[in-house]
Amino acid sequence: MLITCPFCGLRDAAEFTYRGDAAPVRPAADAGEAAFFDYVYLRDNPAGPIREHWFHRAGCHGWVTVTRDTRTHAIESVVPVEATVAAEAVVAAEAAVAVEAEGGAR
């Protein structure tokens, strides 16, 4: 499997680390248990096209969103993760991570 990194060009998939399905979005901190259960555990697991996050570990260290068919492994598109994840979601996720780090320090 070859992945065309938007920053580095056509590269071996072995250079990338797989994060998984891009569909789950971290709920707001006060969204409740059911929302977090859904986010952490439940997956559509489609047989067909799926959008997923890969990390270019042995390359540019960029995160990319890959659209790939799970029945054939054919890759339809690869774009920087910023193009598919809403800016406010990134900010919320970063804020949540910062809160966790602060809690951990205490």
Place this chain on the structure above:
Amino acid sequence: MTYSIASLVAGALTGHRRWKPAWRKPEPKPSYDVVVVGGGGHGLATAYHLAATFGIRNVAVVEKGWIGSGNAGRNTTIIRSNYLLPGNVSFYELSMKLWERQEADLNFNTMVSQRGVLNLYHSDSQRDAYARRGNSMRLNGIDAELLTREEVMARHPYLDYDNARFPIRGGLLQRRGGTARHDGVVWGYARAADRLGVDIIENAEVTGFLREGGRIVGVETSRGAIRAGKVGMAVAGNTSRVASLAGLRLPIESHVLQAFVSEGLKPTVDGVITFGAGHFYVSQSDKGGLVFGGDIDGYNSYAQRGNLPVIRDVCEGGIAVMPMIGRARILRHWGGIMDMSMDGSPIIDRTPIDGLYLNAGWCYGGFKATPASGMTFAHLLARDAPHPTATLLTLDRFRSGAVVDEKGMGAQPNLH
């Protein structure tokens, strides 16, 4: 016909022309007490135990292809019960005990061979982890022995003991572990279930569920609708697809696992050996081929084939621990689709929908679980209560937090 030495001699003396098919090819009836979806080892074992253990004989197994065409025919045939955590330990030991009497139970030679499973360790911390695992096994009445480097050398002199990075310091041995003939297991359960009246219906793909007032009352298949008192799903890598027909989302991802067979070699590898520093497990088949595998590819897949980087990784692991196989050629390799659960352990439970029962989440350990999976799922279907060894393998454990995470990896299926 009951198989015996007499039937074998009679068959041989008549030129093997008089053997009859070992199971029927029935047309589906309009309705059954239980329909099991999935004609792999687990589905057939479930049907067998429904009939043999729980007396429910009005049962059908519906299979989209031919029986054993999925993961039952795509594994590395290892059987073992060397688990650590409550929830898994007693369940897999039940499976081991059922393996030990399987050939007598089924009147079929499934070639169960208790040649030992040896997990090598390569560091002090890994020895401590294996000692802990072995103690957990022994506390549960399961055989486990922690071998020294010298004891491993006596069993397997051909391994690379002085690899600079991963020297072999010893191993955890389960002598009762070993291998079984994977296709034979499918055929044995199919024949034994069929003889008890179970209908095995091949080329019948489930395309939907029949519902009456919120309850599942049967399945739509490519060979027509079949009504059922209860429907049990045992469809491994296709679990999410079939469950989605009933509107369920599950804590499961489908991933591809590759396995390999080398050309035939003279008898060398006595038992199953696993490399603890990489991920490589190997045994030698009775035909002489080395049967081996390693990690899953690591990305969601339904393709039943994998990619080259994992093939290279598995072979590197093999040559690191067993340099002599460097010149052996790979004869065949294949991929199967694993139903990877979010904690690496299986789910045998009712679903939130009345009439629909779930057997899934086998990750890449499903083959060894076949007998216990059948026994416990049949218990659930027959009595509407979990089997005593499967009380922790619930669907609700993810919501409640009582996960059974053998590796401690968290909710990242490709790491289990």
